[in-house]
Amino acid sequence: MEKTNLVKVLLISLSSFMILVSGCNNKKEEGRSNKDSPSPMSYIENKQSPSHEAKAIVLSMPEITDAKAVNSEDQIFLAVKPKHLERFQLTSLKKKTKKKIEKKYPKMEVNVSTDQKIFTLLGELESKLDKKMDSKDIERELKKIQKKSTDEA
Structure with a gap:
């Protein structure tokens, strides 16, 4: 029973880490695209x-x-x-x-x-x-x- 709780906690923390990392990558890409395009x-x-x-x-x-x-x-x-x-x-x-x-x-x-x-x-x-x-x-x-x-x- 402790192994299933440990696995659940591990999966939740891993998935939240992935969401956090993917959110940061999108912001960096948006920042680069804004610098490349001329300002209207x-x-x-x-x-x-x-x-x-x-x-x-x-x-x-x-x-x-x-x-x-x-x-x-x-x-x-x-x-x-x-x-x-x-x-x-x-x-x-x-x-x-x-x-x-x-x-x-x-x-x-x-x-x-x-x-x-x-x-x-x-x-x-x-x-x-x-x-x-x-x-x-x-x-x-x-x-x-x-x-x-x-x-x-």
Whole structure:
């Protein structure tokens, strides 16, 4: 009876050891494959650096919890999520945010929105940028978003 218990313990420990070792090998292989393939972010960084910087500026503000931003050649679209108590002062928050971004990019037209609909649309557009969208496609999508931001719900 002791031999069967010993065999069970040995089998369980051996199988758990094998699972542990195989899990470590997969992580090493994934790490190597990531180093070999080029990063898709390099395309986005070159074209979308103004929107990334604008997002960083806005996220440094204590009133903002989250932000989405996309830019074209001459426009920056920015959607922000304010903290709960800041919702009472949305117009002043928009002005303050817009002023900060315009100070950094004086030659670009800055559009700031606190609308949840625009926030989601810009988030979807940000995720589409991974597919190497053409600047004309980005411009077209931003025009659609701008039209929806001026529509009254």
